[in-house]
Amino acid sequence: MIRRRLLLGAALAVPALAAARAQGPSHGEYPDRPIRYLCPYPPGATNDNVSRTMSRALSPRLGVPVVVENKAGAGGTVGSRLVAEAKPDGYTLLNASAGNLTIAPHLSRVGYDPLRDLVPVALAGEAYSLVAVNPKLGVSTLAELIALARRRPGFLNYASSGIGSAGHLRGALLMEAAGVEAVHVPFPGSAAAATSVITGDCHLIIDPIAAPHAAEGRLQPLATVGAERWEDFAGVPTLIEQGFGRDWPVSGWFGLFAPRGTPEPVIARLNREFNESLAQPEVNAALRRFGLKPEPISPEELARRTAADHAAIGATLRRLDIA
Secondary structure (H helix, E strand, C coil): CHHHHHHHHHHHHHHHHHHHHHCCCCCCCCCCCCEEEEECCCCCCHHHHHHHHHHHHHHHHHCCCEEEEECCCHHHHHHHHHHHCCCCCCCEEEEEEHHHHHHHHHHCCCCCCCCCCEEEEEEEEEECEEEEECHHHCCCCHHHHHHHHHHCCCCCEEEECCCCCHHHHHHHHHHHHHCCCCEEEECCCHHHHHHHHHCCCCCEEEECCHHHHHHCCCCEEEEEECCCCCHHHCCCCECHHHCCCCCCCCCCEEEEEEECCCCHHHHHHHHHHHHHHHCCHHHHHHHHHCCEEECCCCHHHHHHHHHHHHHHHHHHHHHHCCC
């Protein structure tokens, strides 16, 4: 009798279980264990700062630890490839930047297709950048920097967070537009690049990470990159105001991506929690300190932006003969 009741109960449960599975995962089913949040750059880089800000915001909202793992190398492509090859279950995510998705894949074989193998989830925001130099260089405006480069051909160099980074391409575009030359010096992350300019080993950097150093006097800001002035540096003119950068295709942004095949309900949940986190005053303020303008958008909007940047930057790299 007991066995017949157990069998009957199991038979009745099968249709209900099948129906629940057909409906897809509910909030109670995902997530049910810690999430790996890969930062493809070293600790201290802008990408790392954004990763840690968002992981702290997402953990209580998702009810599980969101653990940042730094997987640096090859201009952010090592960590990106790890996520592209991960199981598409929502438990391995990437804090991507424009550089490792829209620039680096044009320069070398990175092992993943950024438009096919990674799924856009959410955008942390557009990144303002500062054009900044070591104060001891003796220039306080962009015009003075360009004049120095013309007086001393081959003297200037600029630091970036790696080959294929936004800072690399922006430096090349600025030198082309100004008609001067400067040597590109790549570093394994923006923190190391900024340090090289602060110590005087390099002269120039174009990166969001320059902001806190400029605010404290360790770097001299010459221009901001963006359509409008940066609120925290209202006295610093944009590149566009100074005749540069109006048609540059380099969009600096940071966003959340997942492996191809990640279930739509998981993407939707992550997008909602991420976007709602951006509205929290402490999260918003932290991202702005790192040079971002928080911007909640849909996965579809981020996909369109990524594809457009990828195409435009590819054309620019070919024109500049950067390989």
